[in-house]
Amino acid sequence: MTSPQDRPAATAARYAEDHAADYDRWFAKPGITEATVDTLAKLAGEGPVLELGMGTGRVALPLARRGFDVHGVEASEAMAARLRAKPGGDDVRLTLGDFAEVPVEGVFSLILVVGGTLFELASREDLQRCLTAVADHLEPAGVFVLDAHVPEALAVAAASGVPEVVSETDEHLILCHRRIDPSTATYRSHYLVHEADRTHHLRVRFHYASPGELDLMAERAGLRLRTRLGSWGGGPFTRDSTYHVSVYERR
Numbered sequence: 001m002t003s004p005q006d007r008p009a010a011t012a013a014r015y016a017e018d019h020a021a022d023y024d025r026w027f028a029k030p031g032i033t034e035a036t037v038d039t040l041a042k043l044a045g046e047g048p049v050l051e052l053g054m055g056t057g058r059v060a061l062p063l064a065r066r067g068f069d070v071h072g073v074e075a076s077e078a079m080a081a082r083l084r085a086k087p088g089g090d091d092v093r094l095t096l097g098d099f100a101e102v103p104v105e106g107v108f109s110l111i112l113v114v115g116g117t118l119f120e121l122a123s124r125e126d127l128q129r130c131l132t133a134v135a136d137h138l139e140p141a142g143v144f145v146l147d148a149h150v151p152e153a154l155a156v157a158a159a160s161g162v163p164e165v166v167s168e169t170d171e172h173l174i175l176c177h178r179r180i181d182p183s184t185a186t187y188r189s190h191y192l193v194h195e196a197d198r199t200h201h202l203r204v205r206f207h208y209a210s211p212g213e214l215d216l217m218a219e220r221a222g223l224r225l226r227t228r229l230g231s232w233g234g235g236p237f238t239r240d241s242t243y244h245v246s247v248y249e250r251r
Contacts, residue, residue, distance in 0.1 A: 020078035023056055026167060026174055026193060029115075035232040037062040040112055040145060043247060044068055047109030047139050052099035052130070053117035057083040057092065064091050071108070073099040100126040102133035109142045118146050119206040124185075124217075127207065131221035135250055144223060144248040147232070151208045153242040154187060155180055163192070171195060185209065211237075211244055223248040 036059055040049075044063070051060050054072030056079050064070045071093040074080045080096060083089050097103040099113070100121050111134050121127050134144050157164065163175040172195035180187040191202040209217070215225050226249045230241035237244050 045109030049110045050108040052113040100130045135222040
């Protein structure tokens with residue numbers, strides 16, 4: 001039996017609370033963030049924007065600086081505190097809570113969940129519940145945007161045994177090794193963070209789903225695929241893509 005501390009939601013929550021102060025330094029992703037914000041700005045429309053799993057504001061704050069009315073949901077109080085402490089943090093309307101519930105009022109022209117965060121939800125039931133709530137909170141012409149690993153590419157990378165270099169600076173080195181459990185459609189990311197002559201070992205569990213599975217779940221929720229990209233840079237989704245950016249609209 002899986003113990004409570006090994007469940008995806010529990011490990012993600014513990015990671016967020018324990019390492020919120022380090023998150024930006026370790027996982028800032030400046031190049032990817034700029035491309036992400038550029039793509040989202042083109043999709044945002046005129047209405048308010050809602051980010052699920054806002055974290056420390058990596059994407060939300062740049063969107064707000066571009067003039068968008070940004071709202072967000074975040075489960076971790078530590079992450080939320082880091083966001084609020086940043087310049088412009090008070091301009092983002094943040095709700096503490098479980099984003100599977102989408103616990104906000106109103107409708108949005110853009111709802112987003114990025115960085116693979118959607119798959120930190122504890123179960124497929126939570127994922128389906130989240131998608132249904134998203135559809136209820138979308139404006140008629142609004143879009144829902146997510147990114148996710150392609151499972152086949154994830155499996156190939158995991159089988160190689162070669163760790164991925166997540167971040168490398170003069171101050172730190174971060175490596176990631178993933179182990180996949182197809183019996184539960186989950187994978188565990190092991191992050192080794194070496195900094196100041198110390199090594200931290202972080203573990204976070206995620207679910208995974210194929211693009212086709214996501215499309216079926218979206219249809220059950222009242223959404224349909226508008227387009228699928230092979231990267232935040234806007235490239236096409238092809239057989240060589242390792243992740244996808246999927247844009248859904250209301251049916």
